[in-house]
Every structure is written in C-alpha cells, then in structure tokens.
Amino acid sequence: MVTPKHILGTFDEALASLRNNVLMMSSLTERSLERAMKGLFDRDDDICAHAIADDEEIDQLEIQIDKDGVAILLRFQPVASDLRRVVAAMKLSSNLERMADQATTIARRARKLNQHPPLHEVELIKPLYDQAMSMFKDSVDAFVREDVDLGRAIVPRDEKLDDLNRVASRKLIDRMAKDPGQLRGYLNLIFIGRCLERVGDHATNIAEDAVYAAAAEDIRHQTAAAAV
Amino acid sequence: MATPEQSVTERAEGPAEPSANSEPALKLTFEVKNLSVWYGEKRAIDDVTFNIASNAVTAIIGPSGCGKSTFLRALNRMHELVPKTRMEGTVLLHGEDLYSKTVDPAIVRRRVGMVFQKSNPFPTMTIGENVIVGLRLNGVRNQKFLNERLEKSLRMSALWDEVKDDLHKPGTSLSGGQQQRLCIARALAVEPEVILMDEPCSALDPIATAKIEELISELKAQYTIVTVTHNMQQAGRISDYTAFLYLGRLIEFGQTTTIFTNPSDRQTEDYITGRFG
Numbered sequence: 001m002v003t004p005k006h007i008l009g010t011f012d013e014a015l016a017s018l019r020n021n022v023l024m025m026s027s028l029t030e031r032s033l034e035r036a037m038k039g040l041f042d043r044d045d046d047i048c049a050h051a052i053a054d055d056e057e058i059d060q061l062e063i064q065i066d067k068d069g070v071a072i073l074l075r076f077q078p079v080a081s082d083l084r085r086v087v088a089a090m091k092l093s094s095n096l097e098r099m100a101d102q103a104t105t106i107a108r109r110a111r112k113l114n115q116h117p118p119l120h121e122v123e124l125i126k127p128l129y130d131q132a133m134s135m136f137k138d139s140v141d142a143f144v145r146e147d148v149d150l151g152r153a154i155v156p157r158d159e160k161l162d163d164l165n166r167v168a169s170r171k172l173i174d175r176m177a178k179d180p181g182q183l184r185g186y187l188n189l190i191f192i193g194r195c196l197e198r199v200g201d202h203a204t205n206i207a208e209d210a211v212y213a214a215a216a217e218d219i220r221h222q223t224a225a226a227a228v
Numbered sequence: 229m230a231t232p233e234q235s236v237t238e239r240a241e242g243p244a245e246p247s248a249n250s251e252p253a254l255k256l257t258f259e260v261k262n263l264s265v266w267y268g269e270k271r272a273i274d275d276v277t278f279n280i281a282s283n284a285v286t287a288i289i290g291p292s293g294c295g296k297s298t299f300l301r302a303l304n305r306m307h308e309l310v311p312k313t314r315m316e317g318t319v320l321l322h323g324e325d326l327y328s329k330t331v332d333p334a335i336v337r338r339r340v341g342m343v344f345q346k347s348n349p350f351p352t353m354t355i356g357e358n359v360i361v362g363l364r365l366n367g368v369r370n371q372k373f374l375n376e377r378l379e380k381s382l383r384m385s386a387l388w389d390e391v392k393d394d395l396h397k398p399g400t401s402l403s404g405g406q407q408q409r410l411c412i413a414r415a416l417a418v419e420p421e422v423i424l425m426d427e428p429c430s431a432l433d434p435i436a437t438a439k440i441e442e443l444i445s446e447l448k449a450q451y452t453i454v455t456v457t458h459n460m461q462q463a464g465r466i467s468d469y470t471a472f473l474y475l476g477r478l479i480e481f482g483q484t485t486t487i488f489t490n491p492s493d494r495q496t497e498d499y500i501t502g503r504f505g
Contacts, residue, residue: 006501006502080488084489084490
C-alpha cells in the first residue's frame with residue numbers, strides 16, 4: 001500500500017533522505033565485502049586496500065544516519081509506522097557498519113594470505129561467502145520493499161551459514177594438524193569464515209528489523225524464547 | 229465483565245467468546261454502549277461503544293469537531309447544558325445508568341468532575357475559597373472539615389507548597405499552570421470518582437504542562453481519568469488507553485502503546501502520523 005504524503009513535506013523529505021543514506025550505506029557495504037572477497041580469491045592486494053579504504057565512508061554514513069534519525073525524532077516525534085521506520089533505519093546502519101568492519105578484517109587477513117603461496121583450501125570459504133551475501137542482499141531487499149515474508153525467511157538461513165562455517169572450520173583444523181607449516185594461513189581462513197558467519201548474523205538482524213518496520217512484529221530470539 | 233479491548237473486539241467482530249484462559253478482567257468505571265448525541269439535527273457522537281478502565285488514564289484523540297469534547301461531556305451529562313441536545317444509548321458508571329430518570333445530573337457531575345481547557349478559577353474568590361466552593365454549595369459548613377479537605381485537595385494537586393501562605397489571595401493571582409492545578413484541586417475537593425479533562429494543558433507552557441502530566445500520573449492511583457488532547461505525544465506519555473474518534477464515530481480503541489506503534493486502522497495511522505485529510 002502506498003503511504004499517503006505527510007502534511008509536513010519536510011517530514012517526508014527528512015525520511016526520504018534517511019532512507020537514501022541507508023541505501024547508500026548498504027551499497028557501499030556490499031561493494032566493500034565483494035572487494036574484500038575478490039582480493040582474497042584473486043590474491044589482489046590493491047582490491048583489498050580499496051575494501052579497507054571503503055570503511056571510512058561507511059563509518060561517516062553511520063554517523064550521518066544517527067544524526068538524521070535523532071533530528072527526525074526530535075523535530076517530528078514520529079509515531080506508528082513512521083517511528084518504526086526511523087528506529088529500523090538507525091539499527092540497520094549500525095549493523096551495516098559492523099558488516100563493513102568484517103569486510104575490513106577479511107581484506108586484512110587476505111593481504112596476509114597473499115604474502116604466502118596460495119592455499120587451495122580457500123575454496124572452502126566460497127559456500128560461506130555465497131550464503132552470507134545472499135542473506136545480506138535479501139535482508140536489505142526485505143527492508144526496502146517492506147517484505148515481511150522475505151525478512152522472516154532469512155532468519156532460518158543463518159543456521160545453514162553456521163553449519164557451513166562449522167564444516168569449513170573443521171576441515172581447516174584437520175589441515176592445520178597435517179600441515180603445520182601452513183598453520184597461519186589456515187588460521188587466517190578460519191577467521192575469514194568467522195567474519196562471514198558474523199555477516200550472516202548482521203543480515204539476520206537487518207531482516208528482523210525489516211519485519212519490525214513493516215509489520216510491528218518483533219521476531220527476535222523466538223527460538224530461544226520457545227525453548228524456555 | 230468485558231475488558232476495554234474486548235469491547236472493541238465486540239464492536240468489530242461481535243461478542244467475543246468467553247475464554248477460560250483469559251486474564252483477570254479489568255475493573256471498569258464506565259461502560260458506554262451505542263452512545264449517540266445530537267445537537268439539534270447534528271449528530272456529534274455516532275453509536276460509540278467502549279469501556280473505560282478504572283485507575284487508568286484514557287485519552288480521547290481525533291481531529292477538531294470529531295466529537296471528543298461532546299463524548300467527554302456525555303460522561304457527566306454536561307452536554308445537556310447546551311439547548312436542544314439529545315442522546316441515545318447507555319452510559320453506565322460503575323454499573324449504574326447515568327441517564328436513568330431517577331438520577332440527578334447535579335449528583336452525576338459531583339461524582340464525575342471536570343477540568344477544562346482554560347483554567348477558570350472564580351475571579352471573586354480567594355485561592356482557598358475556589359477549592360472548597362463545591363463543598364460549600366453542597367451545604368458543608370464544618371470549617372475544620374473544610375480546612376482539612378482544602379489542604380488535602382491542594383496537596384493532591386501538587387499546589388499546597390506553592391500556595392499555603394497565600395490562600396487568602398485571589399485565585400486569579402496565580403500563574404496559568406497554577407490556576408489549572410487549582411481547578412484540579414477544586415474538582416478533587418468534592419471527592420469525585422472520575423476526573424474528566426478537556427485539553428487541560430493546551431494553554432500551558434512546557435513546564436506547567438509537565439507538572440499537570442506528572443499530576444495526572446499520580447492521580448490515576450486513586451481516580452479514573454479521561455482526557456481529551458490534541459497533543460499526540462502527550463497522549464502517548466500519560467495515557468494507558470487511547471480512543472480515536474472521527475466524525476463522531478469510534479475508529480479505534482486500544483492500549484496506547486499499541487495505538488502509537490501499530491494501529492490496526494488505516495485512518496488512525498494516517499491521523500497520528502500526520503497524513504490525515
């Protein structure tokens with residue numbers, strides 16, 4: 001359903017600006033993650049450096065979104081769906097900033113790996129990357145399109161990512177035992193796997209916030225709550 | 229006994245099935261059923277049904293002319309002071325029909341006190357006289373009793389410390405916010421069961437508004453409060469339940485936190501978010 005215009009045009013403008021900054025931040029974060037992983041797979045230090053440099057702009061956008069969100073709360077005191085959209089945007093930016101931090105960590109680990117002979121075990125990371133990125137893209141889509149079903153469907157996908165990470169870590173630990181000379185390399189791959197697993201966690205958070213923004217439904221921690 | 233939420237359910241979906249697992253029912257002060265009020269030919273309230281919980285603050289919101297003040301006044305029959313009014317439906321106060329032929333409107337107004345938008349202390353009376361005028365009009369002459377009730381009412385309205393040495397001064401010598409609290413003290417002095425407030429802070433500055441809001445939060449422990457407000461943030465801060473009226477009809481009623489985070493009706497959403505009309 002199309003939201004009717006607010007009586008105050010300045011409110012619609014402020015909300016649109018906040019939303020645009022979130023979209024910009026999400027695009028930059030996606031690019032940063034892609035660059036970090038390309039730097040890893042292609043053994044390209046320059047691309048890794050770009051991924052690390054991207055973080056500054058993303059950090060600045062997080063500050064800007066917080067500032068704009070607080071200004072909207074202060075000036076317009078939004079309620080109902082408007083309030084949920086502002087709160088969700090501010091929470092989204094925090095998750096995006098942490099995802100970008102993971103991209104920076106991946107790029108730094110990739111640069112370390114690039115100083116040594118290639119490890120074919122880097123292939124173990126690819127399924128994690130595919131899963132984490134698809135969760136990330138879908139979670140942002142769920143927020144943008146206010147798609148409750150898509151947002152809800154992302155949460156269980158995090159379990160698959162956790163499983164993929166466990167499998168990859170186990171294999172890399174086996175390699176470490178068999179080939180102690182490459183221990184640092186395998187350790188860096190394990191840490192990169194963990195970064196991607198964290199990206200999935202943040203994508204899950206974004207999906208949960210998307211559901212809250214669209215339907216005022218809090219779907220966080222439902223598995224844990226059901227188990228109690 | 230129905231809860232406020234149940235009454236909405238009943239309105240929208242017919243009577244709810246009694247549930248063995250339902251939470252203990254809220255104590256109700258008012259049960260308003262199919263209330264309609266006319267001023268001459270104009271229907272100001274149109275078939276409104278909902279319950280008002282005891283010891284809670286219920287806010288009535290809606291655009292100008294939607295019938296908020298009329299609804300409030302129908303709760304103590306004050307709308308009858310306007311010529312050519314008539315009503316249909318029932319208003320039960322603690323189960324008793326306020327519009328029964330045997331009920332004296334003056335008694336109703338004593339049980340259901342009212343505070344107005346603009347503070348209206350009697351200009352020829354002192355601060356003290358303003359508080360106890362209702363008791364005097366009801367024939368109370370015992371000075372010791374009057375003095376006790378004077379102090380109690382002023383303390384409850386958080387005004388005692390500010391005026392205890394100036395009780396002989398005119399009520400109009402107080403600031404706007406103090407005058408409004410004086411009017412609340414005057415309403416409390418006759419020990420009503422309910423306090424109705426018609427935009428009690430609309431003429432006050434933010435500090436005086438905060439004091440009235442704090443007072444409302446304290447008073448609900450002892451009184452049922454129904455307030456009309458145009459200030460959405462104020463409704464969100466002080467009320468437990470909110471009713472949205474539009475064109476005399478009840479559009480939505482529910483817990484304030486729900487109404488202001490996830491209203492179920494599109495018209496409510498558009499009104500509270502500023503997209504109405």
